[in-house]
Amino acid sequence: MKLDSMYQEVILDHYKNPHGKGLREGDAEVHHVNPTCGDEITLRVRYDGETISDVSYEGQGCSISQASASVLNELLVGKELGEARTIQETFLELMQSRGRIEPDEAMEDVLEDAVAFAGVSKYPARVKCALLSWMAWKDATAQALGEDSVKEKTA
Amino acid sequence: MKLDSMYQEVILDHYKNPHGKGLREGDAEVHHVNPTCGDEITLRVRYDGETISDVSYEGQGCSISQASASVLNELLVGKELGEARTIQETFLELMQSRGRIEPDEAMEDVLEDAVAFAGVSKYPARVKCALLSWMAWKDATAQALGEDSVKEKTA
């Protein structure tokens, strides 16, 4: 069944048992909405120098957006900013591939559990769900580090 | 040629040699416009009791609207109001018939030269041209006689 390519075991696991959910203290907080479906996320980042010491979040949404936030937390917490950016960009590239990228080993090394979202990229309406938390993270990071807000609208 | 049914000799004659054209004194004046084509008429009526003593007019427009004003002048001046109303209503009925009324002798008696417009009724875009002066006359009469303005929009 084609659907299994979207609802990978890994994704369903993250959905049912999300990592690091809940709001904790942070250096910046953002609230992002996906107007298409009403998914929402409130996300805080906390930095220790260049190191991501926490990403905490609260939100409502479908399995894809929830799992994606959980994977994000698992992947990014503890990473250096530069590395985190690489992960974020790689994930963005994968999600925007419309199913045309078959993740290779190099990509799997970068994305770990997040490669499971490859199947989601075939479903345009769901790509935004998968990206919601990642866009929020990018925005929150910009704010925390005092850069100009680069909030990319998720619409 | 079908066109000849519209451009009857009588109509072309009235167009080239209009009756009673020019503005003279009157009891009321109206200005009507056909927004579809920009035809315009300024028309004055003068009453002597119930008798139409003059219908004077100035305007610009196509052969049909010009000829129609000329025929109106020829037909209505000197008539009693009641009779004039009958003529106006009969003309209206003919023009709105979409070519379905073949004027009989009774109608010809009422309309005289105006029966020549029967062919125009087949051309929806031109019916308004033929009616422009008649609607103006009706409106001017209402004003002259102090009735509520019954200006029927010619659009």
Place this chain on the structure above:
Amino acid sequence: MSDVTLPGLLDTEAIRKDFPILDRTVHDGHKLVYLDNAATSQKPRQVLDAMSDYNERHNANVHRGVHVLAEEATALYEGARDKVAAFVNAPSRDEVVFTKNASESLNLVANMLGWADEPYKVEHDTEIVITEMEHHSNIVPWQLLSQRTGAKLKWFGLTDDGRLDLSAVDEIITEKTKVVSFTLVSNIMGTINPVEAIVRRAQEVGALVVVDASQAAPHMVLDVQALQADFVAFTGHKMCGPTGIGVLWGRQELLDDLPPFLGGGEMIETVTMHSSTYAPAPHKFEAGTPPIAQAVGLGAAVDYLSSIGMERIQEHEHALTAYAVDKLREIPDLRFIGPTTAEDRGATISFTLGDIHPHDVGQVLDEQGIAVRVGHHCARPVCLRYGIPATTRASFYLYSTPAEVDALAAGVEHVRNFFA
């Protein structure tokens, strides 16, 4: 699939032959089960043919030509107006304004009232009344009007079972109320609203009544005179017509008195650089080249619907809705958002399924060929009211069948298992 027959059903086997898209299969051979009719309906061959015929034989711009095509196009366009006027029992064809969709129709009213003179003018210290179950297209135009004029926006809330709470009608609609705008049928819950009670109070205080009939016109007899409203808006694409056309019906006197909205060709009487005068309604409100082919399509759509009969269509949908409500009620964890029976409701059913997000419900249904809509359905305040992020919505039309209801129910069960 069951072969249920219910009293009141239409001959869907015959009807479905008119809709080419219903033959489609999706996702490797699943037969399409189209249950997203509240979003947009499918179009019968008769409507598509009328538009092709227009485009292939009669296309021209309307109103200003003396050539044959222009006359034919004008006759077809204005003929569509006649058909729509008859369909809603308008006292006059000149009360039917063609717009691009129901949203434009509603914005048109809001803007007319903002620019109007007394006694219609909506301004500071006046009030606008809507309801909490409106489509965004009947909320945002009034929010904008309220922001731009200083008028106060008020609304009727909802009861727990998806009905308007009219208990405070006299406090909500007051002497200050200039306009009351509400939907005849909710696009998210299917609720049919009690028009009379609202209209009576609005008339008492001299407020204008705007009825959003977008979800009514496709499904039941719509009689603007019986409604006693001042304006009625609906949209072509939900009633077997094409996209790109909507309707605003308005009382002649109001259309005559109120100012224009969009300016341009077709809506004028005479223009100089210094000033312009406007054509009488309906043209006053139709600036620019109108949606000609789309009006022709809508005319064919109302012919099509009338040939079947709006009472018969409503009966069919009611039977189907009752059947669906009964079937869905059996599913554990399924919660209806809106009325829980088929009484006083249209053929639109919203529900949640445990804590499975509607997006996931819709996706798994889609994989089985079942097209439902998920989200807030452009009625987000309803979701807020019931404390949910979104719903799954199934909506039926004249071609829907009991077998499709069965497919839906089976599909929802499958969703439960999938996420169990």
Place this chain on the structure above:
Amino acid sequence: MSDVTLPGLLDTEAIRKDFPILDRTVHDGHKLVYLDNAATSQKPRQVLDAMSDYNERHNANVHRGVHVLAEEATALYEGARDKVAAFVNAPSRDEVVFTKNASESLNLVANMLGWADEPYKVEHDTEIVITEMEHHSNIVPWQLLSQRTGAKLKWFGLTDDGRLDLSAVDEIITEKTKVVSFTLVSNIMGTINPVEAIVRRAQEVGALVVVDASQAAPHMVLDVQALQADFVAFTGHKMCGPTGIGVLWGRQELLDDLPPFLGGGEMIETVTMHSSTYAPAPHKFEAGTPPIAQAVGLGAAVDYLSSIGMERIQEHEHALTAYAVDKLREIPDLRFIGPTTAEDRGATISFTLGDIHPHDVGQVLDEQGIAVRVGHHCARPVCLRYGIPATTRASFYLYSTPAEVDALAAGVEHVRNFFA
């Protein structure tokens, strides 16, 4: 009929096969000679097929669905936006707003500027500049804005040979000018206007520039970046597309900053009863269900035009126009309204014929199968300027032929004789 061949002509024999309507006969067997292209163009089979395919296989409402049809419809609709963006060389697809026609596009700009904050706000003590050769759709919206805000409306007059009189450009466009809106090509006289001179002065004083490209987009390369305008409006039905769709291109920054116009579904980010936030452009300006099938048709139309090539189309029309100007000039009593040569003009020719009223000219031409337009062509100020009630207008397109020009010239001669 002559068998003239002119350098630069397209293979009209092949092209005409794409347009079903061109095979029609009218008035008992007269072959249709369609010379009313400035009013609306005919539609090629490719466009009609794209719309049928949409309606018969992919129809659904866009943007909110997870089901297959909704995804396909969204991809087709947004794909049309990509095509239109490429067609006008827009820096970003998000700068292309779909409207119902050019008139709505122009009203949209006027309304945005009326409701805008500083520095864009048009208000008392500011000025709006247009020209005397505008279509009513680029006059009335500005008259309404001027009436409603107190801003002063000014305009460029015309020279005797149908060109803009720019001699007083510095007095007309001043520091108070907030917006300058003008047509790239006149719909009544065919004049192509000198964009640069106007844009330069507008930029000097910081005024926004709106270009009405309704008569340009169908006939020549339209490059919004080269124009250096802030907004560009055009309409689908004149460029081989369907009725019911128009375009507003606007600079991203302006679309981001300016307030919405119509409110409703699709244009929001989030809605509560108390307030709403809006989606980013272009959706912010697309309230309600958009003209989906019509956008798909317009996308197919720009594909069709591009496959032939806009330069080639312009060359074709230019050759035909030069030929027509020469032929018509020979007719006694014929007076051109507008440029009397083919230089810097589009394929639209207006004229008067002695004191025979254009309505009569048009009627007699129609009887011979020749479809021209007569009247003021929604540009009444031009008629007033030249002291005439109306004109007869012939306008060509990519499928027009020298034989049709010959038929027109012979037809006009016949008119003269008829009314002699």
